[in-house]
Amino acid sequence: MSIDISQFHETFFEECFEGLEIMESGLLNLDIGNADNETVNAIFRAAHSIKGGSATFGFSEVASFTHIMETLLDETRDGKRDVSQELIDILLKSVDCLHLMITAISKKETINMDGVTAVQNELENILGKTPEPSQVNEKEESESIDISSEWLINFKPHENILKTGNDPALLIRELERIGEIKVSVNIENLPCLSEISPELSYLSWSINIKTPESENSIRQIFDWVEDECDLDIKLLSNNDEIKETISTPPAQEIVDNKNAQPPVTKKTATESGSIRVNIDKIDALINMVGELVITQSMMGHLDGGIEDFDSAKLEKLKDGLTSLERNTRELQESVMRIRMLPISFSFNRFPRMVRDLCQQLNKKIDLTMSGEQTELDKTVMEKIGDPLVHLVRNSLDHGIETPEIRIHKGKPETGTIELNAYHKGGNIIIEITDDGAGFNKDKIIEKALERNLINENESLTDDKIYDLIFMPGFSTADTISDVSGRGVGMDVVKRNIRELGGTIDVTSVIDKGTTFTIKLPLTLAILDGQLLSVGTETYIIPLVSIVESLQIKNENINSVAGRSEVYRLRDEYIPILKLHDVFDIKLESNNLEEGILVVIEGEGNKIGLYIDDLLGQQQVVIKSLESNYKPIEGISGATILGDGTVSLILDVEGLINVQKSAAASKIAA
Amino acid sequence: MASILAVDDSASMRQMVTFALKSAGHEVVEAVDGVDALNNAKKTKVNLVITDVNMPNMDGISLIKELRTLPDYKFIPILMLTTESDPEKKQEGKAAGATGWLVKPFDPDQLLATINKVLG
Numbered sequence: 001m002s003i004d005i006s007q008f009h010e011t012f013f014e015e016c017f018e019g020l021e022i023m024e025s026g027l028l029n030l031d032i033g034n035a036d037n038e039t040v041n042a043i044f045r046a047a048h049s050i051k052g053g054s055a056t057f058g059f060s061e062v063a064s065f066t067h068i069m070e071t072l073l074d075e076t077r078d079g080k081r082d083v084s085q086e087l088i089d090i091l092l093k094s095v096d097c098l099h100l101m102i103t104a105i106s107k108k109e110t111i112n113m114d115g116v117t118a119v120q121n122e123l124e125n126i127l128g129k130t131p132e133p134s135q136v137n138e139k140e141e142s143e144s145i146d147i148s149s150e151w152l153i154n155f156k157p158h159e160n161i162l163k164t165g166n167d168p169a170l171l172i173r174e175l176e177r178i179g180e181i182k183v184s185v186n187i188e189n190l191p192c193l194s195e196i197s198p199e200l201s202y203l204s205w206s207i208n209i210k211t212p213e214s215e216n217s218i219r220q221i222f223d224w225v226e227d228e229c230d231l232d233i234k235l236l237s238n239n240d241e242i243k244e245t246i247s248t249p250p251a252q253e254i255v256d257n258k259n260a261q262p263p264v265t266k267k268t269a270t271e272s273g274s275i276r277v278n279i280d281k282i283d284a285l286i287n288m289v290g291e292l293v294i295t296q297s298m299m300g301h302l303d304g305g306i307e308d309f310d311s312a313k314l315e316k317l318k319d320g321l322t323s324l325e326r327n328t329r330e331l332q333e334s335v336m337r338i339r340m341l342p343i344s345f346s347f348n349r350f351p352r353m354v355r356d357l358c359q360q361l362n363k364k365i366d367l368t369m370s371g372e373q374t375e376l377d378k379t380v381m382e383k384i385g386d387p388l389v390h391l392v393r394n395s396l397d398h399g400i401e402t403p404e405i406r407i408h409k410g411k412p413e414t415g416t417i418e419l420n421a422y423h424k425g426g427n428i429i430i431e432i433t434d435d436g437a438g439f440n441k442d443k444i445i446e447k448a449l450e451r452n453l454i455n456e457n458e459s460l461t462d463d464k465i466y467d468l469i470f471m472p473g474f475s476t477a478d479t480i481s482d483v484s485g486r487g488v489g490m491d492v493v494k495r496n497i498r499e500l501g502g503t504i505d506v507t508s509v510i511d512k513g514t515t516f517t518i519k520l521p522l523t524l525a526i527l528d529g530q531l532l533s534v535g536t537e538t539y540i541i542p543l544v545s546i547v548e549s550l551q552i553k554n555e556n557i558n559s560v561a562g563r564s565e566v567y568r569l570r571d572e573y574i575p576i577l578k579l580h581d582v583f584d585i586k587l588e589s590n591n592l593e594e595g596i597l598v599v600i601e602g603e604g605n606k607i608g609l610y611i612d613d614l615l616g617q618q619q620v621v622i623k624s625l626e627s628n629y630k631p632i633e634g635i636s637g638a639t640i641l642g643d644g645t646v647s648l649i650l651d652v653e654g655l656i657n658v659q660k661s662a663a664a665s666k667i668a669a
Numbered sequence: 670m671a672s673i674l675a676v677d678d679s680a681s682m683r684q685m686v687t688f689a690l691k692s693a694g695h696e697v698v699e700a701v702d703g704v705d706a707l708n709n710a711k712k713t714k715v716n717l718v719i720t721d722v723n724m725p726n727m728d729g730i731s732l733i734k735e736l737r738t739l740p741d742y743k744f745i746p747i748l749m750l751t752t753e754s755d756p757e758k759k760q761e762g763k764a765a766g767a768t769g770w771l772v773k774p775f776d777p778d779q780l781l782a783t784i785n786k787v788l789g
Contacts, residue, residue, distance in 0.1 A: 003775065005685055012681035048723045049679045050750060055774035056682065063774075163737070165746035165768035165787070174786055201742070224769035 005057060010274050012053050013106040016062075016098075019046035021348055023095050027088050028351050034081040035076060043091075044073040050098070061111055062101050068123045069094050089120055092352065148179065148212045154232040155206035156186075164196050168201060173273075174221045179211025208236070224457050275378060281337050288331045295323045304453070336523055337375070343421045343430070344372035350392055350419065359397050363413040365396060365405050371421035376428050377523040383500055384430070384520060387493040391432050392417065394489075399436030399514055409511060423522075427502075430518040439508040441465050447474065466506040470494040471604075498602070500524065501544050520603040527622055527651065529639075531615035532598065535585040538647045540620055540639060545652040547599040547606060548612060552592050564663045567597060567608050575600060577659040578610040581632060585610070602652040607659050609650075622649060633657050672696040672713070676706040676720035676732065677750065686719060689777035690784070702782050703727025707735050710742060717769070717788060718747040722758055730758075730765045737766035746787035750775075 026043040030036065047070045054062035069091065075081040097119040104111045105123070153175070157168050175181050186204045196202070215233060222231050240261035273453075299320040302313050347369050354367045400406075400415035407413055418433040434637070448468045449452045468474060472491040497504050521544075523528075529540040556568045557576070566573040576597065580587050597608040620639040625632070625648075636651035673695050677683045687697045698713055700706035700726040710718070718736060722729035729749050736742040746768040751758050760771055770785050 008681045008685045008688070011684055012679075015679055016683050043726070045678070045725065048752075049682075052721075052750075052773045053679055053681055055752075056685065056776075058774075164763065164766055165744055167787075170787060179677050224763075227763060287733055 007055060009106070010549065012057050013102060014274065014276070016050050016102045019050050020095050020099050020102075024092065024346070024352055027092050027095070028355060030083050032085055032086055033084055035079075037077070040073065040077050040083075040617070041493055044070065044077050047073055059102075059105055060104070061113070061116065061400070062098065065094070065098065065116060065120055068120060068127065069098075072123065072127055072443060087126065092356075094119055107380065115483060119422055148210045150208065150210050150236040151215070152234045152236050153207040153209060153218065154204070154230070154234075155207060155222070156230040157201050157225065158228045158230075159200040159202070159223060160518075161201050162199060164225075164228060166225050166228065168203070168205070171221060171225065172207065175207060175218070178213045178217060178221075179209045181210075182208040196594075258535075275339065275341070277338050281334065285331075285334045285338070288334050291323075292327045295320060295327055295499070299324075334623065336377075339378050339523065339525075340375035341378050341381055342373045342542045343376050343381065343428070344378075345389060346381055346465070347372050347419055347421075347658045349385075349389070352656065353392065353553070354396065354417065357393065361397065363400055365400055366414055366416045367419070368416060371417045371540060374421040374423060374428060375522075376520070377525075379524050380428075380500055380520055380522070383496060384518070387496045387518075388430070388432070388495050390489050392419070395432060395434040395514065395516075397435065399434035399438075401437055411511075424519075427519050428522055430520070431515055432518075433513060433515040435513040438512055438514050439466065439469070439511040440510055444468055463505075466508065469506070470504070489532055501527070501542060503544070525622060526619050527649070528617065529620045530598075530617050531641075531647070532596075532611045533613045533615055534583070534611050535587055537583070537585055538615065538641065538645070540647055540649045541598070541600065541609070541618060542649075544609065544650065545600045547601050547604055548594055549598045552595060552597050552610075554593055557592065569599065569608075572606070574606050574608045575659055575663065576608045577655060577662070580610075582655070582658055584593065600652050600655070602656050605656050607656055609655065620647075620649070670694040670696065671716040671784075672698065673784075674698045674700060674706060674710055674713075674715040674718045674720075676700045676703070676718065676724070676729070678721060678724040682721065686775065686780065689780050690729075692730050692777075693781050695784075703729065703732035703735070706732055710736060710739065714741050716745060717784065718742070718745065719750065719784075720747065721750045722755075722762070730761050730768075733762060733765040733767050748783065748787065 023046045025040045026046075029039055036267075039580040047066050051063055051066035072081070072091070076087070078247070081087070096669065097116055101111050101116060110591070155168070155171070160337050161168065172181070172183060181467065186206065187202075189204070190196070190202045206486075207219070214234070222229065257623075299317070300319055302324045305522050350369070351367055354365055357363075358365050358563055381490060394557060395417050400417070401409070401411075403413045406415065416435050418431070420431040420433070422429055443466075444465050445454070445460070448471075448630055449456065451473070451474065452469060452472075453471055454460065470490050470493070474490065494504055497520070499517055499525070500520055501630045502518060504519075505517045506514065508514040508516075527540075528542050528543040530542060530546060532539055550569070552567070558566050558568060558573070560566055560573075561613065567573075567576050579585075594614050595610055597610055598614070599606055620641075622637045623639055625638050634651055635648050636654070637649045638646055639649060641647050673690055675683060675686045675690065675697055676699075677686065679700055683699055683701075687699060690697045692717075695775050698709050698715060700709050704726045706718070706720065707727070718733075718759060719733055720729040727735075733749070734746050736747060739773075747766065748765050749758075749762045749770045750773055751762070751770050762770060768787055769783070775783075
């Protein structure tokens with residue numbers, strides 16, 4: 001029987017990443033010179049599990065790499081090695097390296113062995129010797145000798161052999177598998193019946209076996225009972241004098257680290273993301289389905305034809321519908337919760353990052369985190385990771401001052417960065433607060449003028465000033481450091497957050513610190529939408545992207561460059577995009593004053609959508625169109641409305657592009 | 670077919686062991702560490718125990734010692750999963766009352782062959 005073990009890979013990878021997290025946080029918690037035994041043990045166990053699993057699942061590079069880590073950790077655990085900064089550093093580095101290796105394997109990519117070998121050499125150096133070749137791939141190999149020879153085996157189990165669960169009869173049966181046997185039993189030690197204890201073994205055997213196998217293979221059968229028996233194996237006859245005596249010791253298959261390729265790279269197993277779900281959530285779901293079944297049967301009782309449908313039944317029907325509505329809502333919430341993960345998945349990387357950067361920048365920083373258990377949709381979580389890293393790096397590099405400056409300013413030498421997450425309404429709020437230098441408004445304005453982002457005599461509110469830091473190419477750092485300050489980033493951060501349907505705000509007080517507040521929707525699968533009508537069609541636009549809606553006054557419409565129109569709204573001129581032109585819909589009237597202008601914003605641009613009417617607002621479930629149709633500019637998906645009709649969801653950024661290219665083509669014409 | 674208690678803190682190893690055993694027609698009870706295993710062993714009597722050595726809460730060696738004190742588990746085969754790099758663990762395991770061991774890495778076929786060796 002052969003079993004495809006690749007089906008367990010997904011679980012194994014997840015386990016590895018969990019193990020690596022345990023190792024990392026354990027390493028960060030280790031005090032130099034004073035190893036907490038339980039922590040070292042936990043780190044050791046994690047490494048050990050990864051080693052065992054990777055060897056089993058055929059990832060030999062990972063296995064041999066972890067083997068060295070394990071040896072180091074084992075020595076530390078036994079107190080043979082002190083916990084030094086050097087040791088922690090190299091182990092952390094190894095954790096990173098393993099992370100890369102396992103990520104590569106899980107994505108069926110080739111491992112960058114140069115990097116691995118470099119870290120491995122460092123590990124070996126610290127180990128102080130070239131470690132013996134990893135034995136994890138050891139296989140018993142015995143040269144097969146095709147001519148049988150005859151052996152005499154004297155097997156005398158000790159009395160207590162049964163107490164280890166071994167059974168002499170089974171061992172003899174094993175022998176039978178490798179050759180032809182003749183067995184004689186010796187009962188001289190058997191006491192009289194009244195003295196026999198059923199728990200002890202009194203017999204011994206002499207076995208004559210003809211087998212093509214080597215002595216080693218025979219001994220292997222008795223491997224487990226070596227210490228529980230007297231064993232004597234003699235060669236009786238020898239049909240091939242030369243070959244016979246060769247019994248190869250177990251050959252060690254040495255793993256060639258440099259040339260070994262991950263065996264999975266060629267496999268085409270489908271990669272499917274998986275998610276671990278707390279059993280409580282599943283139970284809640286099952287519970288909810290139970291409720292639904294009850295409601296269904298309750299309504300089933302109403303069945304009886306229209307003739308005898310009286311007011312009593314109508315009441316019941318109403319009740320049924322009410323609970324159906326409640327059930328559906330609860331079911332929806334429970335299903336959504338399955339995709340939710342605690343934000344600690346994202347936060348966990350920060351202690352390590354802060355530690356490393358502090359070393360690099362010679363700063364002292366305490367990182368505190370709260371609300372790690374706040375849950376967030378998996379997809380949102382994956383996408384918010386990078387922006388968060390960027391913001392924390394910024395706080396570290398630009399926010400928190402060096403200890404000298406801090407003392408000079410009369411602040412505590414050690415700075416603090418706080419990460420906080422909590423739910424508010426249908427959103428999750430993530431705050432990143434530092435007690436560093438804060439933003440210097442004058443400096444921001446100065447830079448903005450330098451880069452022509454604002455006008456000399458423009459009066460700016462605080463919010464507007466802080467908004468400037470999210471402009472592409474903006475950086476107030478005087479010098480560019482390794483960590484941040486290349487001016488690439490804050491605009492990307494804002495864009496990423498916006499793509500998730502979220503917002504980011506800054507408050508800052510000079511010399512007191514800065515707080516970034518990120519607000520994100522809990523999930524991407526459901527959207528708060530504004531329904532709007534154009535002709536006979538209904539469209540949906542994400543509520544977050546609407547700035548305002550207004551009734552059009554003809555005198556505010558101006559034509560630019562011939563035909564493209566702009567609307568004057570207070571001090572701004574906003575390009576108008578007529579949705580009925582974009583989607584080719586005939587309107588009853590051409591009088592713009594009868595319609596509504598919805599001002600939407602995306603990527604720093606505003607446009608006015610001209611529509612017929614605003615309908616209601618509601619939560620809509622997003623259905624992808626791209627699996628059935630090709631992507632359409634200006635449309636991000638579709639949903640089914642309460643009355644069963646399909647409505648398209650407008651893509652704000654796409655519409656802005658449509659408007660830009662339309663304007664460009666009109667100018668060209 | 671036998672009922673087997675499979676003990677490992679690693680979910681993937683547990684999955685693999687369970688899958689292999691079940692496809693050979695055995696019944697499998699899973700446990701995540703020694704403590705869990707001991708509780709399960711007391712609840713359901715099994716014909717064979719396969720246990721990992723390095724586990725949190727209670728390791729494989731202590732589990733074997735504890736099991737051997739239970740009348741039901743005095744003579745049943747207990748196999749430990751170990752790595753070749755710790756031969757002293759084998760000795761420790763034997764001293765605790767293990768029947769034998771299976772060296773990691775192993776594949777499902779090796780596992781089944783070893784099990785047949787002790788199940789009779």
